[in-house]
Amino acid sequence: MSVWSEAAMIIPTMLGGDWWEITQSLRTSGAWITGTVATLLGGLLIAFIYAAVPFIDRHFERTIMVYSYLGIAVIIFVEVIRRFVFSLQAPWSTTVPPVLFLFMAWVGCSYNIRLRTHLAFNEFRMNMPRKMQFACLTLDAVLWLGFCIIIVVTGMRVTANAADNFQILEGTDNIMKWWFLISLPIAFMMMAGRVIENWYEDYRNLKSGAPLISQAVIGGDA
Amino acid sequence: MTDATIITAISLGVTFLFMLGVPVFLIIGYWVIGTSFVLGQTLDNVGAELSNVFVKGFALLAMPLFILTGDLINKSGIARRLSDFAYSILGWLRGGLAMAAIGACGLFAAISGSNSATTATIGSMLHPEMIKGGYDERFSAATAAAGGTVGIIIPPSIIFIVYGYLMGLSISDLFIAGIVPGALMVLAMMFAAWIICTINGWGYLIPLRLGRILKTAFGAWLGFFAIGLVLYGIYTGKFSPTEAAAVTVGFCVIVGLICYPLNRIMHNHGSDTPVDEKSFRDMAVVEGFKLTEVPSITMRSAQITGILAPLIGISVVMQQNMSLLGAQAVIGNFVISMGGFYAVLFTAMAIVFVAGMVLESLPVTIILAPILAPIAASVGVDPVHFAVIFLVGASIGFITPPYGLNLYVASGVTGVPYFRLLKYIVPYLVALVFVWFLVALVPSLSLMLLPN
Numbered sequence: 001m002s003v004w005s006e007a008a009m010i011i012p013t014m015l016g017g018d019w020w021e022i023t024q025s026l027r028t029s030g031a032w033i034t035g036t037v038a039t040l041l042g043g044l045l046i047a048f049i050y051a052a053v054p055f056i057d058r059h060f061e062r063t064i065m066v067y068s069y070l071g072i073a074v075i076i077f078v079e080v081i082r083r084f085v086f087s088l089q090a091p092w093s094t095t096v097p098p099v100l101f102l103f104m105a106w107v108g109c110s111y112n113i114r115l116r117t118h119l120a121f122n123e124f125r126m127n128m129p130r131k132m133q134f135a136c137l138t139l140d141a142v143l144w145l146g147f148c149i150i151i152v153v154t155g156m157r158v159t160a161n162a163a164d165n166f167q168i169l170e171g172t173d174n175i176m177k178w179w180f181l182i183s184l185p186i187a188f189m190m191m192a193g194r195v196i197e198n199w200y201e202d203y204r205n206l207k208s209g210a211p212l213i214s215q216a217v218i219g220g221d222a
Numbered sequence: 223m224t225d226a227t228i229i230t231a232i233s234l235g236v237t238f239l240f241m242l243g244v245p246v247f248l249i250i251g252y253w254v255i256g257t258s259f260v261l262g263q264t265l266d267n268v269g270a271e272l273s274n275v276f277v278k279g280f281a282l283l284a285m286p287l288f289i290l291t292g293d294l295i296n297k298s299g300i301a302r303r304l305s306d307f308a309y310s311i312l313g314w315l316r317g318g319l320a321m322a323a324i325g326a327c328g329l330f331a332a333i334s335g336s337n338s339a340t341t342a343t344i345g346s347m348l349h350p351e352m353i354k355g356g357y358d359e360r361f362s363a364a365t366a367a368a369g370g371t372v373g374i375i376i377p378p379s380i381i382f383i384v385y386g387y388l389m390g391l392s393i394s395d396l397f398i399a400g401i402v403p404g405a406l407m408v409l410a411m412m413f414a415a416w417i418i419c420t421i422n423g424w425g426y427l428i429p430l431r432l433g434r435i436l437k438t439a440f441g442a443w444l445g446f447f448a449i450g451l452v453l454y455g456i457y458t459g460k461f462s463p464t465e466a467a468a469v470t471v472g473f474c475v476i477v478g479l480i481c482y483p484l485n486r487i488m489h490n491h492g493s494d495t496p497v498d499e500k501s502f503r504d505m506a507v508v509e510g511f512k513l514t515e516v517p518s519i520t521m522r523s524a525q526i527t528g529i530l531a532p533l534i535g536i537s538v539v540m541q542q543n544m545s546l547l548g549a550q551a552v553i554g555n556f557v558i559s560m561g562g563f564y565a566v567l568f569t570a571m572a573i574v575f576v577a578g579m580v581l582e583s584l585p586v587t588i589i590l591a592p593i594l595a596p597i598a599a600s601v602g603v604d605p606v607h608f609a610v611i612f613l614v615g616a617s618i619g620f621i622t623p624p625y626g627l628n629l630y631v632a633s634g635v636t637g638v639p640y641f642r643l644l645k646y647i648v649p650y651l652v653a654l655v656f657v658w659f660l661v662a663l664v665p666s667l668s669l670m671l672l673p674n
Contacts, residue, residue: 065524066517072283073290073475076468080461094280101283102276105535108528109247118245118529119582121625123640125243136242143239143248150255154269177277184273 006030007037019164026157035153039192043148046193047200057197061111061190068104072097092171099169099180106187113144113194126213133212134202141199148192155185225260229547232256246582250536257543268539275535280464281387285335285380285530287467290523291448292334294474296343297519298481299508300445304329305347306497307438307445312412313428317419319355320365321412323348327369328408329442331376332449333470335383337583337620338526338631341370345635357424359636363643367632368411368650371617374583376404378452378470381616383463384534385587385609388541389595393463394456399606399668403614403661410653418649438497441505444477457673481510530584537588550593557597566601567662570594570608571615578619582627586616603665610668614658621647621654 007030013021025031050057079093112118125136163178205212236253240246251268258265276282295301308325312318327344334340345366352362374381377397386393419425439446448470455466484507495504511519544550553573560569573594577586591612598608620628623644633640661667 062521062524065528066520069286069290069520069524069527070516073287073468073471076283076287076465077472080465080469081472084460097283098277098280101279101286101531102273104286104524104527105276105531106272108524109532110528112525112528115525117525118247119533119627120243120245121240122243123624124241136244139239139242140244140248143244143252147248147251147255150265151269151272154266155273156269157266158270158273180277181273184269 003029003033007033010034019160023157023160023164026153026160031153031157032149035156036149039149039152039189040145042152042189043145043192043196046190047196050193050197061107061114064107065104065111068100068107071100072104075100090171092169092175095169095171099183102180103183103187106184107190110187110191110194113191114198116198122213130206130212134206137202137212138199141195141202144195145192148188148195151188152185152192155181155188159185228260229257232260240580246585247532247536250533250540250585254536254539254543257547261543261546263543263546267542271539271542272532272535275538276531279387281383281393281462282531282534284378284383284393284462284464284467285534286523286527287464287471288335288378288380288383289339289526289530290520291378291467291470291474292330292336292339292343293519293523294471294478295330295333295445295448296339296347297511297515298444298474298478299510300333300442300448300474300477301326301330301343302347303438303442303505303508304445305344307435307442309428310431310434310438310497314430315416316423316427317357317415317425318427319348319352319425320357320361320415320419323352323362323365324369324372324408324411324415327366328372328376328404329445329449331373331379331404333378333445333452333474334373335378335380335467336526337370337373337617337628339523340373341366341628341631342635344369345632349636352425355425357419358422358646359638360643361418361422361424361646363632363636363638364646364650365415366636367621367626367628367643368647368654370628370631371620371654372404372407372411374617374620375400375407375610375614377401377456378463378467379613380530381583381587381613382609384584385591385613388538388588388591389605389609391605391609394459395606395672396609397456397463398671398673399610400613401671402667403610403657406657406660406667407614407617407654410657411650414649414653418646434497437500437502437505440502441497441500444481444508448473448477475516477508478510478516479513481507482512483510485509533582533584534588537585540585541588541592544589545592553590553593554597557594558600563601563603566597567603567611570598571611571658571662574612574615575618575622578616579622580625581619582625583616583619586619587613604669606672607665607668611658611662614654614661618651618654618658621651623647 006028010025013025075093075097079089083089159178159181162181167177169175169177236249240249305326309322312321323344327340330340349362353359377400382396383393386396452466452470455461557566557569560566595608599605620626629640
């Protein structure tokens with residue numbers, strides 16, 4: 001089977017819902033083609049949604065981050081108190097918080113792309129001419145997109161594998177692990193959306209003469 | 223082309239990208255991808271590890287929670303009370319406000335686990351007052367940056383959590399081992415501040431009054447209680463560091479929510495009112511916050527976690543690849559070839575120092591600790607002692623250019639350009655390096671408080 005046929009088979013296989021077949025199809029080289037197209041189109045769609053609905057643009061990631069964070073704190077805090085007072089502790093209290101952390105970490109990564117607050121050594125870039133600055137920003141975008149494609153494909157493989165093996169979240173009876181693991185490829189698709197959104201903004205700034213790079217403030221938009 | 227040549231080319235390539243300002247996460251990510259190809263490894267490992275690091279890392283949860291405690295004690299007004307207390311004790315000395323800023327960093331660090339949160343909180347709180355007090359703005363910003371370094375040495379500390387998690391050491395033991403070195407760092411930086419301020423005649427003096435000290439100590443009681451809560455949990459082993467962090471978060475939220483209405487009912491003065499104009503009654507409760515403010519406070523912490531957590535994830539994969547490439551053996555042989563105990567120790571310290579100049583402390587720890595710690599152990603350095611040596615060095619990396627995170631944070635919160643504050647970082651750097659060597663040469667400074 002050619003790589004293009006493998007790529008073409010992935011979406012119908014996924015729609016079929018058989019995890020063993022999905023796992024097999026994602027292991028093929030064609031998964032990279034489908035993954036690239038899916039990440040770019042998904043990113044474009046997300047960027048379009050963000051542009052069309054500013055409320056989502058502003059609040060979607062923040063809501064996930066904040067409530068995952070508070071969920072972690074509340075679960076552990078309540079369970080410590082329960083253990084001290086009632087000598088009881090739910091078995092899932094040590095397994096659910098880490099998967100909430102998984103959500104928070106990668107959605108937070110996406111949010112920081114939007115705010116351009118990921119740690120970077122910007123001193124040279126800030127003193128470059130505008131066209132060079134735009135080239136650097138474009139380079140960032142290309143590198144982010146490339147990385148997003150890799151993680152969307154490999155993250156989906158990990159997710160499909162967990163689903164195929166009926167992995168249950170430790171400490172629970174019927175909560176499937178892949179429900180949480182899929183957050184990784186989804187978050188990287190959201191990152192692709194943010195990258196596209198940022199690059200378009202940079203392009204408009206280049207054309208309008210607005211500053212291209214400004215000092216990022218961590219926590220400035222909190 | 224040999225594998226070694228390709229790996230060198232990859233490493234030089236990502237270094238070039240770093241200089242161009244590409245985010246550190248991508249720098250490490252592309253190094254990992256490049257070396258995975260050289261190793262003939264599937265990239266699936268990258269996707270798997272970026273999930274597994276978090277899904278299997280309950281101990282890592284202490285990191286976001288101790289970041290959150292920092293923002294909660296800041297917003298609730300507890301941090302302000304701690305800094306008032308520090309100033310009432312140190313204000314009679316020349317440069318007292320600068321020393322108080324460093325002391326406040328130490329107290330703040332005893333509740334929060336983050337260096338950048340410490341710098342941001344104390345810097346934004348005390349920088350305007352230092353400017354009013356006649357201090358040079360560059361010195362003020364440098365003080366906030368340097369003071370923040372103790373944020374990760376005085377327990378709790380997010381970097382100790384990562385180190386303990388990676389190296390299989392008791393995080394509680396590491397926390398306890400950080401207490402004395404952290405206190406020494408505070409004292410050394412205070413001494414440096416005193417010398418600079420005495421030479422330049424900066425700052426005005428306030429009289430040392432017992433009444434004021436007692437009042438501010440009383441006002442900081444909630445902060446002391448939170449510090450006691452953390453230390454109690456760590457010392458007694460009643461709860462793990464992650465649970466201690468969650469309990470402290472819970473405590474700070476409850477305090478904030480109770481104090482907010484109480485403060486209004488009691489018609490207390492706000493934080494802008496000078497301490498001398500406040501009564502003991504005013505000092506009994508802090509300002510607190512409303513329930514509706516909790517999400518925005520959490521958001522700030524979540525944003526910082528969204529920067530650091532992905533770095534941890536990708537650095538773990540980088541460390542695995544370095545191990546497969548045999549970097550451990552190369553660096554190990556180099557360090558061992560230096561000679562005996564002291565030569566190995568000082569070579570390891572030099573490597574940490576140089577790495578800290580160009581990398582963030584998390585990647586430095588994740589990459590170098592698994593390489594250097596076994597070598598140090600092989601020449602007889604206690605693992606907990608080495609952890610403290612390593613992490614004091616990593617904390618110094620926060621203020622060493624070109625890549626000193628605290629310098630960026632201090633620059634961001636004070637508005638003093640990055641390059642301008644470098645001049646006044648040097649005295650603090652000297653003081654910290656002195657403490658670093660002291661900690662390295664006197665193991666009991668780290669180990670004396672550990673339970674037998």
